[in-house]
Amino acid sequence: MASSETHGSSNTSSLDWGDMALRILPPLFGLGLLIGIWALVSIGTATSIPSPLETWKQAVQIFSDPFYRNGPNDQGVGWNVLMSLERVALGFGLAAAVGIPAGFMIGRFEFLSRMFNPLISLLRPVSPLAWLPIGLLVFKGANPAAIWTIFICSIWPMIINTAVGVQRVPQDYMNVARVLNLSEWKIVTKILFPSVLPYMLTGVRLAVGTAWLVIVAAEMLTGGVGIGFWVWDEWNNLNVKNIIIAIFVIGIVGLVLEMLLIKIATAFTYEEVKA
Numbered sequence: 001m002a003s004s005e006t007h008g009s010s011n012t013s014s015l016d017w018g019d020m021a022l023r024i025l026p027p028l029f030g031l032g033l034l035i036g037i038w039a040l041v042s043i044g045t046a047t048s049i050p051s052p053l054e055t056w057k058q059a060v061q062i063f064s065d066p067f068y069r070n071g072p073n074d075q076g077v078g079w080n081v082l083m084s085l086e087r088v089a090l091g092f093g094l095a096a097a098v099g100i101p102a103g104f105m106i107g108r109f110e111f112l113s114r115m116f117n118p119l120i121s122l123l124r125p126v127s128p129l130a131w132l133p134i135g136l137l138v139f140k141g142a143n144p145a146a147i148w149t150i151f152i153c154s155i156w157p158m159i160i161n162t163a164v165g166v167q168r169v170p171q172d173y174m175n176v177a178r179v180l181n182l183s184e185w186k187i188v189t190k191i192l193f194p195s196v197l198p199y200m201l202t203g204v205r206l207a208v209g210t211a212w213l214v215i216v217a218a219e220m221l222t223g224g225v226g227i228g229f230w231v232w233d234e235w236n237n238l239n240v241k242n243i244i245i246a247i248f249v250i251g252i253v254g255l256v257l258e259m260l261l262i263k264i265a266t267a268f269t270y271e272e273v274k275a
Contacts, residue, residue, distance in 0.1 A: 055244050058245060059245050066078030088150055088212060098151075103161065104163075107166025107167045123156075131148065134148075135149055161199045165197075169192060205258065208257050212254045230242075
């Protein structure tokens with residue numbers, strides 16, 4: 001009996017190790033492939049593209065003091081990332097405050113759906129940077145113009161996904177609400193919101209990804225403090241190592257934002273949605 005229990009525990013242990021290896025090894029191989037290609041490109045371009053080792057040494061130096069300040073246009077990478085995140089939070093927050101209620105209304109009322117769907121189809125494909133000159137013209141400042149650009153580009157995924165979620169609520173639920181003579185507030189809070197939540201969170205995830213992409217491009221054009229401006233400033237200084245570091249920083253911050261939203265989505269949605 002004891003030997004069979006020992007045998008079962010060893011099988012479980014081997015399965016755990018195998019599962020862990022399947023989770024860890026593929027990403028490590030992918031990272032190794034990226035570094036290998038990067039090293040080959042560096043050699044092939046006669047080191048005009050810095051090698052991974054040189055870039056690593058530069059990154060260690062940069063992140064040893066990420067929050068230094070030597071004037072308005074010479075600040076550490078930490079301040080640049082925080083400034084970009086602040087703009088994203090403002091633009092995204094405004095987009096959520098407008099887009100999610102608008103999505104509920106468009107999905108709930110057919111007249112509004114027919115009224116706004118052509119406008120959304122017309123404006124949604126517009127390139128994010130095409131909105132930046134409008135923001136500069138209206139707001140007379142680079143910072144509010146960047147926030148405006150994030151707002152206008154983040155709002156569409158939230159409107160569309162929320163409206164689709166409302167439209168896909170089973171008709172039986174609405175028939176029961178009609179029989180019970182529920183108020184519109186009760187319909188929204190007790191029926192629509194729980195059903196629409198997975199769609200709404202998908203729209204939020206898409207909107208955050210769009211916002212983080214847009215802010216980098218917008219800051220390159222508007223200047224000031226921010227990770228996009230830092231990339232452009234380092235290009236003007238021909239500091240390619242810092243540009244590569246900035247690319248990794250942008251990717252890591254975007255990945256962290258995505259993972260946080262996935263955690264929130266799985267915490268507030270049903271089991272079938274989590275799967």
